[in-house]
Amino acid sequence: MANTDVTADDMPDEAAADSPEGEEGEGGKRRLSKKMMIIAAVGGLLLLGGGGTGAAFFFGWIGNSETAEEVALEAALEVAAQPVFYFDMPEITVNLSNAEQRAQYLRMTVALEISDPEISTVLEPNLPRITDVFQTYLRELRVSDLEGSAGLFRLKHELQRRINLAIFPAEVDAVLFREIIVQ
Numbered sequence: 001m002a003n004t005d006v007t008a009d010d011m012p013d014e015a016a017a018d019s020p021e022g023e024e025g026e027g028g029k030r031r032l033s034k035k036m037m038i039i040a041a042v043g044g045l046l047l048l049g050g051g052g053t054g055a056a057f058f059f060g061w062i063g064n065s066e067t068a069e070e071v072a073l074e075a076a077l078e079v080a081a082q083p084v085f086y087f088d089m090p091e092i093t094v095n096l097s098n099a100e101q102r103a104q105y106l107r108m109t110v111a112l113e114i115s116d117p118e119i120s121t122v123l124e125p126n127l128p129r130i131t132d133v134f135q136t137y138l139r140e141l142r143v144s145d146l147e148g149s150a151g152l153f154r155l156k157h158e159l160q161r162r163i164n165l166a167i168f169p170a171e172v173d174a175v176l177f178r179e180i181i182v183q
Helices: 013-018 034-058 068-081 118-123 127-138 148-166
Strands: 085-088 092-095 105-114 174-182
Touching: 085 118, 092 127, 105 118, 127 148, 148 174
Parallel strands: none
Antiparallel strands: 085 105, 092 105, 105 174
16 A cells, blocks of 8 residues: 655655745744844833833932932931930839849839820829839849840830830830949
8 A cells, every 4th residue: 555645855845835834934833024023122122121211210220319328318317306305214123033043133224215295194104014014024034135235125125015015005216224234
């Protein structure tokens, strides 16, 4: 029996050029003309250029005449222009948690930074509650918890968090150490 199936490889070159596969590339994919490829490339470049320019304006890389230093200076001046008030807490002395036989004490004096003088009217009647919160927390600390600037930083933030919970909805802006001694 004779093989009647004819493939493009079996055809003469002229017949292969006339077949529909001649317009398509290998694997049946259609090839784009050079004109279409140039149009697609130019369109892609325009799209990328427009997106890049938009992002540069959005992030302030272009079109903004102020430098970063000027912006930071203006922000610092705005913060400095706001009035700040301080509320002095009484001195607190507590013994620290210690596994050794020798007792160790913490003595500290704190000032509370507030942005509104009306908050001091909230702090005054709640002073026993704030002192209790301070002492309860401080008695559980060890000397190792207070070592270094990182330990004092954590202590300041923890005390501020506890004060703000005690006087909610009023809020203290910062806790400032006037004196802190570990004996």
